[in-house]
Amino acid sequence: MSVESPFIISIPQESLSLLQQKLRLVTFPDELDDAGWEYGAPLTDIRRLVTRWSNGYDWRYHEAQLNMELPQFTRDIDVGGHGMLNVHYVHKKSDAEYAIPLLFVHGWPGSFFEARKLVPLLTRGSPDHPSFHVVAISLPGFGFSEAPRKKGFNLDQYAEVCNKLMLSLGYNEYVTQGGDWGFIITRRMAHLYGPKYVKAWHTNFPGGTPPSLLTQPLSFLTVLFHFLFPSLNPQMQAGFDKTQKFIQSGSGYNAIQGTKPQTLGYSMADSPVGLLAWIYEKLVGWTDGYAWDDDEVLTWISIYWFSRAGPTAAARIYYEVGGGNALNLGKLMGTPEYTASIPHGISRFPGEVAILPKSWAKSNRKIVFDREHERGGHFAAYERPVDVCGDLREMFGRGGPAFGVVKGRDGYNSE
Amino acid sequence: MAESSFKISVPDAKIDELRQKLRLTRLPDELEDAGWDYGAPLADIRRLVDKWQNGYDWRVHEAQINSELPQFTRDIDVTGHGTLNIHYVHQKSAVPDAIPLLFVHGWPGNFLEVRKILPLLVESSPDHPSFHVVALGLPGYGFSEAPKTKGFKLDQYAEVGQKLMLALGYNEYVTQGGDLGFQINRRIARNYGGKHNKAWHTNFPIAQHPSLLSSPLAYLRALLTPYTAFEKAGLERTNWFETTGRGYYAEHSTKPQTLGYSLADSPVGLLAWIYEKLVAWTDAYAWDDDEVLTWISSYYFSRAGPAASLRIYYEVAKGDKRFPPPSEAPTIPAGFSYFPKEVIVAPRTWKKLLANVVIESEHERGGHFAAHEVPELLVGDVRKMFGKGGPAFGVVPGRTGYA
Numbered sequence: 001m002s003v004e005s006p007f008i009i010s011i012p013q014e015s016l017s018l019l020q021q022k023l024r025l026v027t028f029p030d031e032l033d034d035a036g037w038e039y040g041a042p043l044t045d046i047r048r049l050v051t052r053w054s055n056g057y058d059w060r061y062h063e064a065q066l067n068m069e070l071p072q073f074t075r076d077i078d079v080g081g082h083g084m085l086n087v088h089y090v091h092k093k094s095d096a097e098y099a100i101p102l103l104f105v106h107g108w109p110g111s112f113f114e115a116r117k118l119v120p121l122l123t124r125g126s127p128d129h130p131s132f133h134v135v136a137i138s139l140p141g142f143g144f145s146e147a148p149r150k151k152g153f154n155l156d157q158y159a160e161v162c163n164k165l166m167l168s169l170g171y172n173e174y175v176t177q178g179g180d181w182g183f184i185i186t187r188r189m190a191h192l193y194g195p196k197y198v199k200a201w202h203t204n205f206p207g208g209t210p211p212s213l214l215t216q217p218l219s220f221l222t223v224l225f226h227f228l229f230p231s232l233n234p235q236m237q238a239g240f241d242k243t244q245k246f247i248q249s250g251s252g253y254n255a256i257q258g259t260k261p262q263t264l265g266y267s268m269a270d271s272p273v274g275l276l277a278w279i280y281e282k283l284v285g286w287t288d289g290y291a292w293d294d295d296e297v298l299t300w301i302s303i304y305w306f307s308r309a310g311p312t313a314a315a316r317i318y319y320e321v322g323g324g325n326a327l328n329l330g331k332l333m334g335t336p337e338y339t340a341s342i343p344h345g346i347s348r349f350p351g352e353v354a355i356l357p358k359s360w361a362k363s364n365r366k367i368v369f370d371r372e373h374e375r376g377g378h379f380a381a382y383e384r385p386v387d388v389c390g391d392l393r394e395m396f397g398r399g400g401p402a403f404g405v406v407k408g409r410d411g412y413n414s415e
Numbered sequence: 416m417a418e419s420s421f422k423i424s425v426p427d428a429k430i431d432e433l434r435q436k437l438r439l440t441r442l443p444d445e446l447e448d449a450g451w452d453y454g455a456p457l458a459d460i461r462r463l464v465d466k467w468q469n470g471y472d473w474r475v476h477e478a479q480i481n482s483e484l485p486q487f488t489r490d491i492d493v494t495g496h497g498t499l500n501i502h503y504v505h506q507k508s509a510v511p512d513a514i515p516l517l518f519v520h521g522w523p524g525n526f527l528e529v530r531k532i533l534p535l536l537v538e539s540s541p542d543h544p545s546f547h548v549v550a551l552g553l554p555g556y557g558f559s560e561a562p563k564t565k566g567f568k569l570d571q572y573a574e575v576g577q578k579l580m581l582a583l584g585y586n587e588y589v590t591q592g593g594d595l596g597f598q599i600n601r602r603i604a605r606n607y608g609g610k611h612n613k614a615w616h617t618n619f620p621i622a623q624h625p626s627l628l629s630s631p632l633a634y635l636r637a638l639l640t641p642y643t644a645f646e647k648a649g650l651e652r653t654n655w656f657e658t659t660g661r662g663y664y665a666e667h668s669t670k671p672q673t674l675g676y677s678l679a680d681s682p683v684g685l686l687a688w689i690y691e692k693l694v695a696w697t698d699a700y701a702w703d704d705d706e707v708l709t710w711i712s713s714y715y716f717s718r719a720g721p722a723a724s725l726r727i728y729y730e731v732a733k734g735d736k737r738f739p740p741p742s743e744a745p746t747i748p749a750g751f752s753y754f755p756k757e758v759i760v761a762p763r764t765w766k767k768l769l770a771n772v773v774i775e776s777e778h779e780r781g782g783h784f785a786a787h788e789v790p791e792l793l794v795g796d797v798r799k800m801f802g803k804g805g806p807a808f809g810v811v812p813g814r815t816g817y818a
Binding site for chain 1: 432435436439440441442443444445446447448449452453454455456457460561562563564565657658659660661662663664665666667668669670671672673674675676677678679680681683684685686687688691719720721722723726729
């Protein structure tokens, strides 16, 4: 029987000291004239952030804010073949009597922090919309969860941790929300634990598999037609262009993390500015004109810097799931064996890194909700919490396509 | 264009800064029994960091390099990119008619890679040709300035090499190189071949399968010729490299600046990034810790900093072809050396279209850093190519390489 302990983020003073000492010794690289964002994160941005980090940014203040806003806990979870891992999570219950248990799963370079804005919205009770008990897990190796110690901690293991956490909280039936790795993990959960435990799943990272002529002839022909006459569907072409751009010039991090995460990891563990640039480039590149505040960025990065296992551990998920092979990782957008029996909801944001035709997600999922938005990017829960919350309320609310999926917990105060 | 003689003399403040950073090193965790699977092992890196802090003396190695390698700098104007101050090694042979040879390194190498082959190449003997050797420090590497402007591609690197040789009075010359040095030398051969560049030798002749459409005969020959044991092993090694070993390339060629912050700021980060290749790309070479640390220190103390060395990947990936078509092959004589632990080992039938290959040598040992690992084998191949009876003998008129 796993025991829950309340958790307060409380980074030791010596860790704060070490960070400051390192920042004081920072060495910046040169930069080409007029480089802009072409070669990576611009020097002016990084200099400004480092200056702020070492003078003005107050971690203790933000630490206290997080502790105040997000009730956090840890508990030991046993993972088959990997022993016991101490897992950190946010758990905020709604004031609604029959709120729907919802597990939020982050990705990389995300963390439990991504749920920050969503939590108060989802948990607020009202007769007009459903509400949720929210659990935001820190995946093993991220945030304040322990990292796996052994090789081979793969998708099934991440899924197992997530499912066991919900069950240990008494949530025998629940729904999930996730993007990035959160999408891939919750998809696996839907396959392994749905419909017994997982009753429905929602994502803001649609993905999809190219249609095959045999199973989706119409979709296949649509795509074929499009490639022959690309100008007839500029929107579809723009999506392909964006996706191709991401693959060709935005996925270097994926290639190195999927093959040599340890080699990269020495830099990530040792250099605050190195870690900052590595993640900041994605915070800006993958969002839709989101007006990052410097302190906001620094808090996001500090969670990685001060993480329990250190920043190196987080990247290993790429290696484990891809099998150490860069080419395999690319196939993850599609779907290895998956049976689509539980309701699935999709929220599409234009700033997402890969934009694929809607039909590509249909091939093996039971899509009951599919909404396109005008603004927002990869970190949708953080950039557009009202939109994501709105979509979840619509999907699970009275009259919605997934209303009442969790027995006895329809999201309201009375049946 | 004036030449200045150059001695490496890293400021005390920089050595001190390194020491301070090393003292604050924060190492990552590691999975049990990770070995080399996930990258450079923690035990190796920890040991190297400890040595770097305690016991490794840069000044000793700096003095040794200065005593072994006669170094110079000179300004070279690059069209559209202004003037760059270029660092190079230049040693003349005692043989007046020695063959001028330009040695071009790659990444994560630099001018230090010429260290072991230099005395062998300049050595005079009735039994083999000798060379006047110029080892170019590529812009952005070692003690050469880095470009400040975007778009510094193969043509520009080639221009620097060519102009350097002409400035030294070597109107006609040959080249040797691997890694990026192969691509730069191939461009030199294409742009300046015939008139100035007379022949080229490489230990990194990378190639892809001939295309049916553009080279049907070569395609068929490649398809029908059975692979030798060497080639089969080579294809496996190539596959290993392409699927598990090119992550560095993906980042260098797309976001070199992002990675650059880490390499500039973190000595251990830089150490691991390069050390992983020093081991993975060599053929069981018995690296000495001080040898590794000198190699890494030369990156840490480089004039432009380690971030600058990555940008060539971005520029070349954007503007140059990885596998140019046969129509773009240089016509001057080429020599290819094949080392079993090179990272890309293509079958011979694939390579024939790359150049006018006049000599090939296959070896039983050696890897990517051939000049450093197996200097006598590499120099042996170069001597065979240019020596009496060799296919490129006398290719530089009036300079046979013999007394």
